[in-house]
Amino acid sequence: MRPRVALAAAGALAVVAALGACSKNTGSTGGTNDNVKAQQGGIGTAADSKGPAKPVAGAKKGGTITLIQDADFEHLDPQRIYVNNAQVFAKLFSRQLTGYVDDPKTGKSTLVGDLATDTGKDTSGGKCTSWQFTLKDGLKYQDGSPITAADVAYGVARSFSPDLADGPHYIQQWLAGSIDYNKTYKGPYNGGAAMPPGVTVDGNKITFKFAKAHCDMPYAASWGTTAPLPKAKDTKTKLDSKPFSSGPYQFDTYNRDSKIVLTRNKYWDPNSDPIRHDYPDKFVVTMGVGSTDQTNRMISDNGDDQYGIMQGNVDPTLVKKVSTDQSLQSRVLKGYTQYVWFLAINTERVKDLNVRKALNYALNKKSYIQAIGGPNVAEAAGTLESPTTTGYQKYDAYPYNVAKAKKLLNGKHPKLVYAYANTETGQKYATNIKSSLEQAGFQIVLKPIDKASFYTEIGRDHNKYDLYKPGWGSDWPSGSTIIPPLFDGRTIQPQGNNNWAYFNNADVNKKIDEISDMAPEKAAAEWAKLDKEIMTKYAPVVPFYYDKEYTLIGSKVGGCVLGNSSGWPELTGVFAK
Template identity: 25%
Template sequence: MNPSGQRGGTLRYVRTDDFDSLDPADTYYAYTWNFIRLIGRALVGYATDAEGGPRLVPDLAEALGQASEDSRTWTYRLREGVRFEDGTPVTSHDVKYAVLRAAYPEQVYGTPVTRGGPAYFRQYLTGPDGIETPDDRTLVFRLREPFAAFDYLAALPTTIAVPREHDTYPEYHRRPVSSGPYRISTYVPGERLTLDRNPHWETATDPVRTALPDRITVRLGASGPEVDRILLDGEADVDLAGVGVQPETQALVLADPELERQVDNPRTGFVWLYCLNQNIGPLKNVHARRAVQYATDKAAMLAAYGGDAAGEIATTLLPASVVGYDHFDRYPVGPEGTGDLEAARRELARAGLPDGFTTRIAARKDRTKEWNAALALSRALARVDIRAEVVPFTSGDYFTKAVGVPAYVREHQIGIVMFGWAADFPDGYGFLQQIADSRAIKETGNQNLGELASPRIDALLDAGAATRDDKERARIWATVDRAAMDEAVMCPYMYVKSVVFRGPRAANIRMSPAYGMYDYAVLSVVDGEARAAEEDTNTR
């Protein structure tokens, strides 16, 4: 929508909280993955095909990976002419170092280090020696197990090149070195970020990004309602998170024909869910967890996000946009979606808890809709005497210091964690592995928040990863979905649609199914350059 080849101007984002991290080894928020591509280039990237689906394309590499017969060895060759912001060439050694500092940081830094990004490379590489660089442009990855879709892993931020001599860990997140079209000019965490052009980026070497704006700014730390006001008043062009406006604003923009022209309502591929930790108090009992599932008022939780325009009631972990989706409903909550209280009470009796129990719900209070959904869940559980206190957290350290730290969860007896998830890549493995594989549980930055530990599920994930046949692979992911739901450690309650309001200056509007939001690699602005520059100066 609104296509334009106009070059120049300032593209202005706004966001409630900060980035989780601009260090490519430590990031796990979808909007950061989408945005960080403006700064750094991974081996593989995504383009949107004519049908609107994500398509893997070579990015820093000149072609997709060459696989051995057994899918255990993958080879990539880098493009010529790609340079860092200081003009030095990007080499295979820089990519190898980036992967090693993410996957084996203790080897790189000589001290134990926890990472907040995905752990696929540590899981699959044969070890720190599992990456070879026979020359400055060639990388060879050797895997301990076959992985038939390794190009998806090569598209993760983990493969964004990091020059060893400029690695300022633990402060690298403040000023990562650019290999993309933009470099960081100013970054005040929690307040603002400014990107200016990387003078050594060349359009001819980059099939993913258009880099039309001269400057990109991000205003951080606004409340949800304030983000909406900023967008409506024309002080910003796009909400960085891409999750949509507040329910009150949603009603306003959908009722006004003029404003509605600036609204998009796509299915995002995100699923809102909550996790039940099987190591916390009464929730150690599967019947107690199933009681929570049955007692959930999914209709009220959907209403907290804005109702039908914001999404649909979910019954499966996998959304329809991910390979492996197969509709089923393990815990029906009634035709109105308000809960099956009799089924919940039967499960409580089976757990030996006829009088209910007490637990705690973690939610991010700076995400108004999530917080209100948590309150709706608490009220619904109270109907069957499950007393659940909602405990507030902030987004910035939610996973790195709180709910993503199993020791913290146990110490504070947090039984339920509000959560949102989308595929790391648009395949059942990319959605399920990090949240359902026991081997993905980490000391910090953990995403398997229910601490699900099922040998059967682990084995199914391994089998699917090695499977080249698309239909069989999809069947395996559907089986994993059912097996995980049977354990009742995750309750999906909403397939997400976004009611996204964009400023009139935003151009080249294209949804990225890979990230569930606008494609930030091609977004730009038209007209109003002088006004944008003036407003940007006034906000500094």
């Protein structure tokens, strides 16, 4: 699984999180994305938002699909979901105001109305400070009761609760006009209002009003923050155990850390849904199967495993075996995810621009990628944005060149502290980075950090480390969920930072504000330009590698594709052959 912040960087999952896709090996950087079709779908129309979803070729109803995974989902309460395996699974039982229709053939990912008739209307005259969504007619929950705009508002309200703070916080912060969205409102519990601040409901219409422009609201509305819930069905933190369905499937069984069984929700109307199908009779989730066993079971393809989908990646030790077995290639799912891993440079400590540029030239990305499984599982990065980002522009300001790194250092041997998660794999790959950088003249001191506190430690301002390797995935395919959280210096706090480079530049901050006020279709190219400007002028990080998916499905699974918008095997069109 991949959280939006790629926590796998902190521990033993670091290798497992990097998975493969089609790429052309150049022999110098570990691969190239020349043939990548970056997401160009953008925002769809009201016509795109009508159901039913386009039929899947060869699909038929019936049978059971099994998801095989190592552990339970972190959360299945829609308002608390912020990990992509749960995000994809939840589409089977949860609907939001908007959602994505992916076209795997073109790489196109189009945002459409899900519960809403379209992707929302800017009712502020183009200022992006007021957004109105109209719900479709005839929407129902698993018990046949109607889904209302008031239920959507209540779902947003409960997302404010400090007890349910695991999901994304965009809409809450925008409504409150502050990062500290709990300052004046903490949700509907303990006497709080059932209607969140800035939200009004009029019949089947719900309106969100913000103090500042937020032109990405149609995208933010695709998260579980806007999943509907009747107040009478709110079991607070217990909703994780049995969510109330608004989608094509509902919970029949949920044995924590063991098994989940979903069966059809007879009240779901496919004519209202442009995203989902309900081909299988059941979805069964089996847990407690490690990556090696998952991979071997998928290779063997016996019994129920023929209807299985790995919920993880081909084990690193078996990547070569899978990639060289031609009989398996029709069952391999591969493609770019939205995650980029990078070597963050603590600019509060490493102030010399030439030193930061030298680090960029000195890092041997190919060597590291070969160590974690080769170009099937990762590709050298040159940009801050992933190739899946709308408007992505390929460049590499610092191709591997030890001689250039040495020239920039001019005979100096900077002593830098590299912090890493203290696990077996963390130790192994820290040594690889140390060796790479020392060839250019750096002196690298390795500093292990307890796995559980890795992100806590590097997220402290004025920490005592010079280098560390986090990862980041966009919350929707826009630079607005990449550049600002990672490089807006005004967000730096005493702790809990995502700006791990502690980069604060007035010109960059100003451009972030300017681009944030633009419509998404115009902003896309501007985020890409700012991506390149940050790297060429300031070099606050070393883009390391693009994360890739490389997983297996059973021979009797049809319609399973890698989601352009999720970077995970999608289930909405799956069927049993």
